[in-house]
Amino acid sequence: MAEYRQRRDALMAQLPDNAAVVLPGAGLMTRSRDSEFAFRQNSDFYYLTGIREPDALLVLLPGRAEGESVVFCQDRDPTMEAWTGRRLGAEGVVAEYGIDQAFENAVRDERLSELLTGRELLYLPLDNAEAVSMAEDALQEAQAGLRRGRPPLKGWLDVSPLIHAMRLIKSDAEIALLRHAALISAHAHRRAMQVARPGLSEFQLQAELEHEFVWHGASGPAYSTIVGSGANACVLHYIENRAPLSDNGLVLIDAGAEFELYAGDITRTFPVSGRFSDAQRALYQVVLHAQQRAVSAVSRGLLWLIYIRAWCMT
Structure with a gap:
């Protein structure tokens, strides 16, 4: 829980003032009729939360007094939970994953609009259609709010490069x-x-x-x-x-x-x-020797040099 929080804090520390992050998790995909493909969470979403449930949304709001991390999650539904298993619900997300605040998806549209009000810059994965749609809705809300003196939404940027740079360095x-x-x-x-x-x-x-x-x-x-x-x-x-x-x-x-x-x-x-046949063994030894030489040469600062040299020789 502490490590996920540290990652969220490190991401927010890179953002300008009055920015927000909007990052959807993965959803279920139908395989056939009433069955779905095995669910796999979006890697960036999981890296920042550890949450495995589908149809979740992470919103990061640096400087927000009520809590900087907010997650929207599946609604608690006894009928669906009897079919597909327990859902965390808002309370479970906060208790099990250390998120500051959580809401169920039933109130997402209303609550998300409130959370993003006054934020001037949104960071989201630009290759995610759901996230871009949310940003477009936020822009419309902001344009309507200009008449009431709210700060304008200047636009949005891709959050993926920031997260991927963090993911390169493993804990x-x-x-x-x-x-x-x-x-x-x-x-x-x-x-x-x-x-x-x-x-x-x-x-x-x-x-x-x-x-x-x-x-x-x-x-x-x-x-x-x-x-x-x-x-x-x-x-x-x-x-x-x-x-x-x-x-x-x-x-x-x-x-x-x-x-x-x-x-x-x-x-x-x-x-x-x-x-191995004789020919197979000879070829195997050539490849093995090349691999051993490469491994023995690897040290800090040399990896890219080895790659460039190998590429130039092809």
Whole structure:
């Protein structure tokens, strides 16, 4: 809770006077009729709040006496909660996530207008249609309020670059989560290597990987799992995963677990039979040696130099 508050405070410290942040969370997406795709929270929203519920909205109001952080959340609804599970409600958001003030979505339009009244500059994700629509509504409200002597709304800017710059620097807690996501991912790759054999299909290795992810507490894969055998390994984002594993071929796996919204990401290529041919082993050693040289050369200030040099040599 304290870390999320520190992040919100650090973001607000970068804003000019009388600004506000409007940041929607993710919503549910229909998969088929009355079922939805598995919900995943918007990464920027989660980074600042830790809240996992859909259809939430974060508003940051630097200097507001009643509280600088406000969240709008799903309404408490006993009927819906019997179908889809408990909802936090406004009281739960404040109690469980340390938000200064919260309201349910039923009063969002009215309350949001009040909160943004007098703010001169809005920061929002400009690639989010819902956020832009809110900013346009706020502009109309501000234009109507000019006649009553309120400060004008000057416009809005993209908040995403500010948040993404903060997210580049990981805290100790984030590094621990990343290490755990990587550890789960490594377990899954080892499992796939152990079970691989001629006659299995790519999707069966995918099943072994994703079983291991969830078994160890991950929400699932961090991205679409790639299992490409033979020529399929040459397709950069091959995700069909339907072909059989060939007797003497290689299989490429690009897969990682997502744990608490932090991603593992590992790519490995190995022989289906468990043994490299002479040609496969020679090529593997070349790639391994290059990787080891790159890792040993990495130090502060040199990473981009290594990247630029490698790019210039292609």
